[in-house]
Amino acid sequence: MEKKPFVTKSKIEEIAEQYPTPFHIYDEKGIRENAARVKEAFSWNKGFKEYFAVKATPNPFLINILREYGCGVDCSSMTELMLADAIGCRGEDIMFSSNDTPAEEFIYADKLGATINLDDFTHIEFLDKLTGIPETISCRFNPGGYFSIANSIMDNPGDAKYGFTKEQLIEGFKILKDKGAKHFGIHAFLASNTVTNDYYPELARILFELAVELRDKTGCDIKFINLSGGVGIPYKPEDEPNDISVIGEGVRRVYEEVLTANGMGDVALYTEMGRFMMGPYGALVTKAAHEKHTYKEYIGCDACACNLMRPAMYGAYHHITVLGKENEPCDYKYDITGSLCENNDKFAVDRMLPKIDLGDYLFIHDAGAHGFSMGYNYNGKLRSAEILLKEDGDFELIRRAETPEDYFATFDSLGIFDGILKK
Numbered sequence: 001m002e003k004k005p006f007v008t009k010s011k012i013e014e015i016a017e018q019y020p021t022p023f024h025i026y027d028e029k030g031i032r033e034n035a036a037r038v039k040e041a042f043s044w045n046k047g048f049k050e051y052f053a054v055k056a057t058p059n060p061f062l063i064n065i066l067r068e069y070g071c072g073v074d075c076s077s078m079t080e081l082m083l084a085d086a087i088g089c090r091g092e093d094i095m096f097s098s099n100d101t102p103a104e105e106f107i108y109a110d111k112l113g114a115t116i117n118l119d120d121f122t123h124i125e126f127l128d129k130l131t132g133i134p135e136t137i138s139c140r141f142n143p144g145g146y147f148s149i150a151n152s153i154m155d156n157p158g159d160a161k162y163g164f165t166k167e168q169l170i171e172g173f174k175i176l177k178d179k180g181a182k183h184f185g186i187h188a189f190l191a192s193n194t195v196t197n198d199y200y201p202e203l204a205r206i207l208f209e210l211a212v213e214l215r216d217k218t219g220c221d222i223k224f225i226n227l228s229g230g231v232g233i234p235y236k237p238e239d240e241p242n243d244i245s246v247i248g249e250g251v252r253r254v255y256e257e258v259l260t261a262n263g264m265g266d267v268a269l270y271t272e273m274g275r276f277m278m279g280p281y282g283a284l285v286t287k288a289a290h291e292k293h294t295y296k297e298y299i300g301c302d303a304c305a306c307n308l309m310r311p312a313m314y315g316a317y318h319h320i321t322v323l324g325k326e327n328e329p330c331d332y333k334y335d336i337t338g339s340l341c342e343n344n345d346k347f348a349v350d351r352m353l354p355k356i357d358l359g360d361y362l363f364i365h366d367a368g369a370h371g372f373s374m375g376y377n378y379n380g381k382l383r384s385a386e387i388l389l390k391e392d393g394d395f396e397l398i399r400r401a402e403t404p405e406d407y408f409a410t411f412d413s414l415g416i417f418d419g420i421l422k423k
Contacts, residue, residue: 047268282368
């Protein structure tokens with residue numbers, strides 16, 4: 001299977017005249033089409049809502065596109081709550097899922113009317129002392145052990161720092177009910193970036209059966225079940241993509257079998273799909289700046305791991321297209337590197353690509369989620385611009401590139417860089 005860029009070389013050349021590389025670019029048409037598919041896939045559930053995980057791509061221009069399709073936001077920090085507030089999200093449009101949460105963040109989430117999703121049993125008392133227990137509250141579940149699908153281990157929840165045990169959930173729901181909570185939600189995230197249509201249905205069965213048990217043992221009104229994220233994308237060309245319509249239908253069957261059959265057919269379903277909603281519809285565009293011939297063949301780019309850290313941090317694969325050379329044979333083996341003083345600053349290792357000439361543009365696929373958002377300033381590197389490729393073929397700057405003034409801004413009160421910046 002071939003991965004095709006959503007933008008042409010000529011369009012990138014046009015953009016780069018105004019906004020030099022590196023930059024992240026996003027495909028409005030793809031984002032909209034995918035959001036519509038997700039909405040349709042779960043339309044059978046009256047209360048369905050996708051809460052886009054802000055951490056994946058915290059850009060208000062992109063989030064506002066998703067909001068046109070009924071999406072809310074999943075926030076995990078003060079600044080993410082502030083972003084939600086700034087674009088007009090309120091109340092049930094915000095899910096606040098965090099861990100080791102500072103007091104001021106719970107207070108702010110409560111002020112916004114966000115649905116708070118507690119990560120730990122001890123947070124019940126912590127929240128109660130801060131704001132009191134709201135009428136609608138959610139708790140995160142961790143079943144422990146390993147999570148498997150068809151005898152394949154997908155992840156190890158028992159080793160994760162998140163969530164309540166089942167016993168803690170039962171006791172916690174009883175305490176929350178006594179403290180005034182009237183409506184309850186259950187949340188779980190058991191595996192990351194699953195490329196299988198079976199993940200959500202398998203997770204749904206676990207949570208639906210848990211919901212019935214919680215209702216029976218606590219008498220609590222289960223208002224919603226949040227399947228969270230974990231639905232992945234095919235980073236490699238040979239990977240088979242998830243089919244959200246098949247996933248939605250699989251969840252529907254389990255819903256009917258477990259919830260509807262037990263008199264709970266009015267429970268709303270929520271999701272928090274950051275990667276699936278945005279990942280394939282963003283890319284990092286960088287220019288080949290240097291070539292090096294030593295023990296290996298290297299192409300040095302004007303981007304680095306500060307712009308996309310997943311390959312350096314996880315050894316993650318991101319497909320690379322040399323724009324304008326899509327039909328040329330991949331008969332050169334390269335390491336594609338950045339300029340950090342770290343040897344793991346590589347976007348690809350021993351990657352077969354067409355011959356790369358200096359000045360060629362490299363389109364690094366699937367950087368629309370956990371790409372720009374995981375950026376950092378090591379070696380004094382500055383975060384790149386973000387560009388939206390609009391449906392009509394035009395483009396718009398949706399985040400400017402950082403400047404040295406931004407980098408030194410936190411030293412402003414010291415005044416020691418004034419002379420340098422004025423040179």
